[in-house]
Amino acid sequence: MPPASPPDAVVYNRFLGFLIWQSIPSTVIFLLFKTLFSVFTLSTAKPPFPFAPWFFAVITFLSFHLSLLLFSASLSLVSSTHPHPHPLVSPLKLSLDLIRFLFVPGSSESTLSPDSRLRAKLAVRFAVFVASVALSGFLAVVSVCGELGDGIWVIGQVGFRGFVMGLLYGLFYVYNRCWVLEFPIIQRPPFFSFKMGLPTAITRSLKLSIVACLVSAILVPFLPHEFHNKVTIGKLIAEQIIFYVGSFSVFLCWDLSHHLHRVIHTKRCIFAPPKGSAAAETNPSEHLLAALEESNPNSLPQYLAYLDLSMVCENNVDTWRRAAFFEETGETYKRVVSVCLRPLEQLASKLGEGLESSVDGKSQISNQLLSPTDQRLDSKYSEPFDNFQLYVWCAWSAASLTARSNREDRFGVAQRSGSNAAVISTLISCLHAVETYMGKKTNMTMQHHMGPASIKWATSSVGNIGVVKKRVGPIHPKAYALADVLKNSIYHIVSACHDQMVSSAKMGVLEKYWVIEGKPPFGSHELLVQKLRLFLDFRAS
Structure with missing residues (x-):
């Protein structure tokens, strides 16, 4: 990126660079875990090679990266536009203002102040982010854990558990204000900063995988009868292990993408013309x-x-x-x-x-009150x-x-x-x-x-x-x-x-x-x- 790029072009170029770089570790993680699943899966219907048949392999690979693209776009929506913590409007007040705006004539100007409108827009963005992460979890888990079965059962039960996993991650992300960009005091090289975040991402992914497996397993019995699969106790335990490893791989991709997004977008940008140019000499x-x-x-x-x-x-x-x-x-x-x-x-x-x-x-109200x-x-x-x-x-x-x-x-x-x-x-x-x-x-x-x-x-x-x-x-x-x-x-x-x-x-x-x-x-x-x-x-x- 040239140093003299407009401010808006800086964010756009960095987002494109983020999409390119985040696909590299995600692809490595996907290939590694798909290979492990092909070796340790209990299903005899599939050959040991992870990408057989090739058409199914291409579809799962593309759907996995589509889920990451959806996650990255929603991450940029909430983080790159407002990098500082901003108080949100309460859901009850937002609902009341929306009802008043829809059903009370002439209340559009008096209902929401400019600050309230900004908070309402941010609340909508966060709601879109949580929904997008939930949909991303659905696609990612179905792509990674496709060896657990086939047909409607995989799309139903495994996809539902991935949806719950993404919903939990989205709520966790918003609640802990992970979207706030923290600019480091000491500017290190991007690769070094990314490497420093690997232990934290792995630890957090392990913890989130345990919570996601427990919560999604509790909710699975409430699904319709068509999405249940009768298996033995041994195979059920193996499926839980495979789902835990698959959810860990998805969480790890998300956490690394989040960390890479922060590293790239908080890197210093030089707003100056090239040294030695005419603009550098004049202004x-x-x-x-x-x-x-x-x-x-x-x-x-x-x-x-x-x-x-x-x-x-x-x-x-x-x-x-x-x-x-x-x-x-x-x-x-x-x-x-x-x-x-x-x-x-x-x-x-x-x-x-x-x-x-x-x-x-x-001064107007008694201090006793x-x-x-x-x-x-x-x-x-x-x-x-x-x-x-x-x-x-x-x-x-x-x-x-x-x-x-x-x-x-x-x-x-x-x-x-x-x-x-x-x-x-x-x-x-x-x-x-x-x-x-x-x-x-x-x-x-x-x-x-x-x-x-x-x-x-x-x-x-x-x-x-x-x-x-x-x-x-x-x-x-x-x-x-x-x-x-x-x-x-x-x-x-x-x-x-x-x-x-x-x-x-x-x-x-x-x-x-x-x-x-x-x-x-x-x-x-x-x-x-x-x-x-x-x-x-x-x-x-």
């Missing part, structure tokens, strides 16, 4: 900025673009691309900083709106943290660029454009919002560089709210990790620009150059100055 950052600004929010192309930006900003690779950010006009640097800060600003604003709405709700363990507010708060990986990339990219601008910015565009103040203010504001969500006390005294008679008290826009009750309920675990990332990002900037900040503080212009003048996304201007002074003294914790 090497345009491809990356186009992917960041024009891709659909929370889509895989946008995630890959932020990953590429993070690699350029933090590491000493592609230094010529990072140098292009500091071009003389400063427009490229402002656009890069803007795309880094936008998700953090949205996070701070969402947390602020939720906290303020919780204060308004509690509110349970301190009420988790509805917590579930609402936890939704913004689903983009944790994106926030980490944005925070570290903005901090790394600001720190490196102290050495690499020859034209001073970071200071002249006001980007330094925007980065510091956004990071501190977002940190303040996360800490307030975690229940940390927000009020602070302004004691540094001020006399006792002139101490000022700064209050946030939401006040000292929910400190006790928020500690009672569950707190999103990623809030602690994000708070650490934001603190480290701020300290990274402070360590690189410490001399400049101390000089500005002595001259009384610290907030002029390092804090924005307007209202931040969360908190107040005075609070940002206080927190910045704590970081400057390395006392923020």
Whole structure:
């Protein structure tokens, strides 16, 4: 794939590559287990060679790969379009909204909000995924375990057990959020990453095969009489063993396909023209900025673009691309900083709106009627943290660029454009919002560089709210990790620009150059100055 491919073409090309590569281990597994079945099968009606007659062998081979193609397509449907965890609408609410939409005139606009529509679409996609995996299990098990018998009994009983096996795997996949793409911190070669997932895939396939065999065996007696086969006890045990081995081979193919899908789609993509080309000399950052600004929010192309930006900003690779950010006009640097800060600003604003709405709700209802363990507010708060990986990339990219601008910015565009103040203010504001969500006390005294008679008290826009009750309920675990990332990002900037900040503080212009003048996304201007002074003294914790 050329580096300058459009963002949508990146996903399409990687999906095609995934289909090609996943067929190789699947074919090896199919041939291996079909050979084992031909050797150990108890049926005397078939010769020992696995592909006799040849026509039956071709049909089973094609049907097996058709089942894998169905599984791969449904896997890409739920994973490549929304690589981050997104809360789904409840089945009851989805059913009620659907009934209201069908039978109540004029309710199409008022019934579903844009967020509810997105959740409903995701719920439908997951339902299609589970149904597709169940159908894939039907085809795969019939193809692999065809030696157990022939005719309607194989299609009925064995296919039914494969259908149940696929249904269980689909539910397991959705329930455990296996569809969420986890981008590795260290980018390894694809073959090495794929090899590292083999032990986990084998172990999981063994466990799932046991569950699938037990559940499907319990449901088999409920099938019609035509699908039952009278066999001896010895042959029944042999058939169970063969079905277990066959289900293990199918589960192993599915798990390896899932792992390969994750390895291929989370690999870094370079959004830049080839080095030495005319585009690389004139505007090497345009491809990356186009992917960041024009891709659909929370889509895989946008995630890959932020990953590429993070690699350029933090590491000493592609230094010529990072140098292009500091071009003389400063427009490229402002656009890069803007795309880094936008998700953090949205996070701070969402947390602020939720906290303020919780204060308004509690002021209207008696506190005696509110349970301190009420988790509805917590579930609402936890939704913004689903983009944790994106926030980490944005925070570290903005901090790394600001720190490196102290050495690499020859034209001073970071200071002249006001980007330094925007980065510091956004990071501190977002940190303040996360800490307030975690229940940390927000009020602070302004004691540094001020006399006792002139101490000022700064209050946030939401006040000292929910400190006790928020500690009672569950707190999103990623809030602690994000708070650490934001603190480290701020300290990274402070360590690189410490001399400049101390000089500005002595001259009384610290907030002029390092804090924005307007209202931040969360908190107040005075609070940002206080927190910045704590970081400057390395006392923020």
